Each structure stands twice: as structure tokens, then as C-alpha cells.
Amino acid sequence: MSERSAATLTRLGDTDQTFADPADDIRGRRVKDLDGEDLGKIDELLVDSDERRVRLLRVEHGGILGFGASASFIPVEAVRDITENVVVIDQSRQRVAEAPPYDPDLVDQDAYYQDLYGYYGYTPFWTLPYGMAPASVPPPHPRTMP
Template sequence: MTQNDNAALYTLGDHGQTVDGSANDVRGREVKDKNGDGIGKVADLLVDDREEKVRFLLVEHGGFLGFGETKSLIPVDAITKITEDDVAVDQSRERVAAAPGYTPDLVDDRPHHTSIYNHYGYAPYWGGGYMYPSGLAMLPMAGPLNPH
């Protein structure tokens, strides 16, 4: 259960933090959809300031050589598997592409996060009875955060 009624989110990179051990950091890994097709790369992680848990993957997709890229947030609830190279999610490429867009100004905007959770069909982490994805505790990105 979570007590995150007033938690604020921040991007890990903006706070000079990393996940414990570089092998445990999923940033830069390819995100694969439920069919195994590439969606994009994990650009950063959004973490809540209360429980220090990753709540969203910030994924860059589309574009060419960094131009025209789109950024989307995917709730960690969508993660089904993490390997050394990939992060698999239970969504389709099309679903991620149709998600509400990412804007840095909305990193800590609760109504925007609600629209993202609704889009993907998950209950928000601040809701009553929310349980952090149980399998995530065993996955590399769930390790402790370290300041750098």
C-alpha cells in the first residue's frame, strides 16, 4: 500500500541521481511492446519524493538522429520484464504513441498523470489500495537510489 497523496514526482536525471549500480539502471534500454516490437528508449525515470519509487518510464520514440522525437510516460505497472538490453511492457506501440504527450512542465501535474493512468488502464499510485507492482521489487530498476 502507498501513502502518496502529496508525493511530488521528479526526473532522476534532473536530480543527479542514479539507480544503485549501473547494471541496474534501465535508462538507455530499448522498450519493447507486448508483441516484442521496439517502441523507443528509456530516456529517464520519474520517481516520487515520498517513497523514492519509480512511477513512470520516460520513453523517447520516433524521430531521426534526435530530431522529431516524441516523449511519452509509461507507468511502471506496464512493465512485464527487464533484461540487460530491454524493458518489455504489456502495451502496443500504437497505444504508447496515442498516449498523452510528455512536457517537462507536467512532471508533477496530478491531472496529467491521471490521464496517463486512464489511457493505459491502470489505477494511479496515489489511489486507495494501490500496490506497487510486486514483480518490480525483483527487477533491476527497483534498487535503491544513489545521489551522484
């Protein structure tokens, strides 16, 4: 088995996937750091389109009424607890604030994802060996037409 690219990440909202149980969709939930400080809210999930697994949380923070907000990507491996309204991660607010910034105009997305996983200290999902994502973040399923 060879290494594969991270370029297969897609916003969940741009795919034909959804969660079998809508309660498993954590978009819109608040994110708290390891000290209980509020980091923002999850506005999107990035999924590996090959394996249909959530790989990154896109957390929006700052701004007023959605204006001036910025976003950070956090690997799903950072998730430590999920409740009905909150997702708790194992990183500090400062650590998230200093993470490599995302630039949508990047030509080499793989380099960004490599830097991001390295920064947080997790093994990238596209390299071997890779540990499975927490069971508390179930994979989305293809949407079915009514």
C-alpha cells in the first residue's frame, strides 16, 4: 500500500454525504479548548472523499454577526469529547491561534495539510500507519434521494 495524497479532502456540504443519524452532525456546535475556553463554532467538516471519514473541523471564530470572522482547521484527532452542544479538543486556545493559517489560493494543499498535522503532532491520515478517528465522530453516509 502506498502513500496517498491529502488532496481528496472536501467540505461535507459540497458532497452527497450526510450522517445516518442527524445528531452525529457536529456542525454548528461550539468548540472548547482543553481549559474550557470557547474557540468558536464548527461551521464545516472536511471529509476524505475516498474513505468518507471526517478528517478536519473548520472552526469559525471572531467577528460580529459573521462579519470579520476567521477560520482554523483542527484535525479530528484533537476531539476529546462531544456533547449535544459542545465539542472539546485537546489543544489550547493559544495553540489553535498559532496554527498554520489556511489560504484557499494555495496550489499545494497537501503541503498545508502536512504542516497542519505536524504542527498539532498527529500522524496525517494519508500516511501509514494511521490510527482511526475517534468513534465519537462517525463517518457520513451517501445521501439517499426521497
